[in-house]
Amino acid sequence: MILERLFFILFAVVAIAAAGGVVCFKNPVHSAFSLIVCLLQVAAIFVLLRSPFLAVVQIFIYVGAVMVLFLFVVLVLDIKKASLETFPGLKRWPVYVILPVMAIEFLIVIFGKSFAHMQMAEAGAETTVEVIGLALFTHYLLPFEIISVLLLAAMVGAIIMAKKRWN
Amino acid sequence: MIPLTWFIGLGLILFMIGVAGVLLRKNIIIVLMSIELMLNSVNINLVAFSYYLDDIRGQIFAIFTITVAAAEVAVALGILIALVRNRRVLNSDDMDSLKG
Amino acid sequence: MLLTYVPVLFMTGFITVVAIGVLFVSSLVRPKNPYAEKLTSWECGIESKGESNTGHYKVHFFVIAILFILFDVETLFLFPWAVILGDPTIATLAFIEMFVFIGILSVGLVYAWGKGALDWL
Numbered sequence: 592m593i594l595e596r597l598f599f600i601l602f603a604v605v606a607i608a609a610a611g612g613v614v615c616f617k618n619p620v621h622s623a624f625s626l627i628v629c630l631l632q633v634a635a636i637f638v639l640l641r642s643p644f645l646a647v648v649q650i651f652i653y654v655g656a657v658m659v660l661f662l663f664v665v666l667v668l669d670i671k672k673a674s675l676e677t678f679p680g681l682k683r684w685p686v687y688v689i690l691p692v693m694a695i696e697f698l699i700v701i702f703g704k705s706f707a708h709m710q711m712a713e714a715g716a717e718t719t720v721e722v723i724g725l726a727l728f729t730h731y732l733l734p735f736e737i738i739s740v741l742l743l744a745a746m747v748g749a750i751i752m753a754k755k756r757w758n
Numbered sequence: 759m760i761p762l763t764w765f766i767g768l769g770l771i772l773f774m775i776g777v778a779g780v781l782l783r784k785n786i787i788i789v790l791m792s793i794e795l796m797l798n799s800v801n802i803n804l805v806a807f808s809y810y811l812d813d814i815r816g817q818i819f820a821i822f823t824i825t826v827a828a829a830e831v832a833v834a835l836g837i838l839i840a841l842v843r844n845r846r847v848l849n850s851d852d853m854d855s856l857k858g
Numbered sequence: 859m860l861l862t863y864v865p866v867l868f869m870t871g872f873i874t875v876v877a878i879g880v881l882f883v884s885s886l887v888r889p890k891n892p893y894a895e896k897l898t899s900w901e902c903g904i905e906s907k908g909e910s911n912t913g914h915y916k917v918h919f920f921v922i923a924i925l926f927i928l929f930d931v932e933t934l935f936l937f938p939w940a941v942i943l944g945d946p947t948i949a950t951l952a953f954i955e956m957f958v959f960i961g962i963l964s965v966g967l968v969y970a971w972g973k974g975a976l977d978w979l
Contacts, residue, residue, distance in 0.1 A: 603768045614779035619787045640809045656927040663923045664835045686781045694774045724938030726814050728952040739962040742928050745829035746966035749924045750975050752836030832924045
C-alpha cells in the first residue's frame, strides 16, 4: 500500500529533523519542544505498526509527563549560563567521524542481503488493549509488581534529591 | 506494506542522533533528552519486530521500557537539581570532582 | 483499518498549520518596539520580590511533577486492567494485584506527605 509508505516517509523525515533539532538547538526549551515533535512522530509510527495503545501511552507518558518534567526543570534552573556553550564542539572531532561511519555500516547491514531473506510473517490486525492486558496480568504479573517497587524507589529518591534541606 | 528494514533504519538513525547528542552536548538537560531519544528509537525497533513477528512480547517490553524511562527521568532530574543547587554547574565538563 | 486514523492526522495537521500561520501573519503586521519597562512581568502593580524575582520557579513545582509522572505511569497500567476485568477467569487475581500495585505506590505518596513534600510554603 503506497499511501502507508508515503505516510511513513513523512513521519520519519519529520522525526529525524526534530531529533536533529534536539541536538542542535542552543536553548534547552527549543530542544524540549523539538523532542516533543519527535515523540509525536514516533507515536504516529506506532499507529502505522498497528499498536494504538503504545501510541496513546507514548503521548500521555512521554509528551504529557516526561516532557513536562523537563520543561519544569528548565524553568527551575538557570539556563542563561548553560546557553553559553559552544556548539558544535570541534574539540570532539572523533565523534563526527566515527558516528557517520557506524551509521552507514549498520545501514548497509540492515538494507543488505543479510536481512532481506528474513521475510516476516504476514502481519496481523491491530493489537487491542485486551490482548496486552491479558499478557500483562498473566505472564508478566511479576514484572508488573516489580515495576511498582521501582516507581516507589524512584519517587523516594527524586523527592530526597529535590528537597532543599531536611529538618 | 512497509518493509521491516525501514523501521529498523529509522530506529538506527534516531539512535545515532541520540548518541551524537550525548557525546557532543555539554548541557546535562540536553544530554538527558538525547538519552530519551535513544530509548525511543529502541522502542520503535521493539514494536516493529512485535508487529512483523506477530508477537505481543515486544509491545509489553516497550511498555516496561517507557515506565522505566519515566522513573529514570524523575531520578536523573532530581539529581540534576541537587547538583545545580550545591555545585552551580550545568555543564558536564565541569563535573570533575572525582578526577583527582 | 488504518484509514480510521486519517481524520486525527488531518486535525493535527490543520491545527499545526493554523497555529503557525496565525503567529506568522501577526508577526508581519504587529508593531515591534520592546524596551526594558515593557518586558517586565507586570507593567503596573508591585514588582515581584525574593525567589520569584529571578524568573525561576520554585523547586516545589518539580516535586509535584514527579508525583504526577509516577501516578501517570500508574494510569498506564490501569487501562489494560480495566479492559480485562470483564474476563471472569482472571478478574479476581487482576483485581487483587492492581490493589497491591496501588498500595505500594501509595506508600510513596504517604512518604512524600510525611516528609512535607506536599506542604506549600
